[in-house]
Amino acid sequence: MTDATTAWNTYSSQRPERRPVNAAGEATWFNWTQYTDHGPDAGLLDLQSGDRVLDLGCGKGGNAAHLAVQGMTAVGVDISPVQLRAAEERWGNTPGLQLRQADALSYLREGDDPFGAVYSVYGVMWFSDPSVVLPAIRERLRCGGVLAFSQRPAVEGCYGCQASYISRGEDEDPLIVKRWDYEPEDWECLLRKHGYTNTRAAVLGAPPGRRKIGTLIVQARA
Template sequence: MNAAGETTWFNWTQYPDHGPGAEVLNITPGANVLDLGCGKGGNLAHLATLGARPVGVDISMPQIKSAEARWPNSKLELHQTEATRFLTESEEQFDAVFSVFGAAWFTDPALLLPAVRRRLRPGGVFAFSQRPPVEGCYGCQASYITKSENEDPLVVKRWDYEPDQWKDLLWANGFTAASARILPAPPGPRKIGTLLVRAQG
């Protein structure tokens, strides 16, 4: 349970019980909702309680298995695949597509944004969150993640832009009502906020 005593909730930020919730997606009961990089499925499970049809994509099978085990009664539709592959191969239309520190951060927007736009119903919402960029470090950035002493580190690419740059990219790919802002961190020693980007199809 979270601080409010709820068993499911929606969180865009890296801090518990902080920031806006599912209202960002503007969904109604019966909406088709797609999570790109669903992880253990907590946000999808919350959307299921709001009457949405929750569809999740994650490249990690252990994450998919964790989501299935954690939310056995939430009727999550989970797919172990890469986000742009799912968007390209699927014929479904979604009322909302979102990503919380997920595939929208780790996928080239030149590939991801047009693919999302094709799957989004007119007026549907695309929203994502991630850490804000480091000043002066924009576009594709690479990180090395150590796996073990006997293996080469894993190279992970991410795409970082300032809020206005994200808005320009969304407008250029046919989205409307694009907005982007940095949510400040809650009071305390940590100061890094959360970038929240939202647009409509």
């Protein structure tokens, strides 16, 4: 299995930068899906100005920066220094934004300050064993706080731990990381098993005229 830092540094080089503005002309915005200007906004996190929120696998920082601009204290954690360098270059002067290079589970376990919400957009929740990461997140959520995450829906019949491939050069084998896939109802069961309530999981369809792959969006409360 590929070292996580190497894998996500490689992945970072393949990802385009976030556009200067979205379709509404906004310089910061929240995007849960793989499609631009599509899907719900940060309201899923049920935050108030001044709340602390944690982005697990923040990548280049756009979602966390948006929450900071909205008045939250937004902590973005990522294992990749390449991802975080890009985040610092674009968003590093944003008041309320804190960027940390760390393994997500280590970060969760080593601190004790509570968060009003924890989220992952195609990030740590997709690439971590839920039996390990769900309890760790719950320990860091305040009572009633929200966990929300998004990722691609599972392929029918392919559930649990899967191999996920990150392309490299034409003459190089892809890098391999683990990911975890489940149907929406199975995610709800897993969340309830680990003490979460108000669980909701559903697949949001792709925008009209786009590819047919939707986005799995999951929400629960501690």
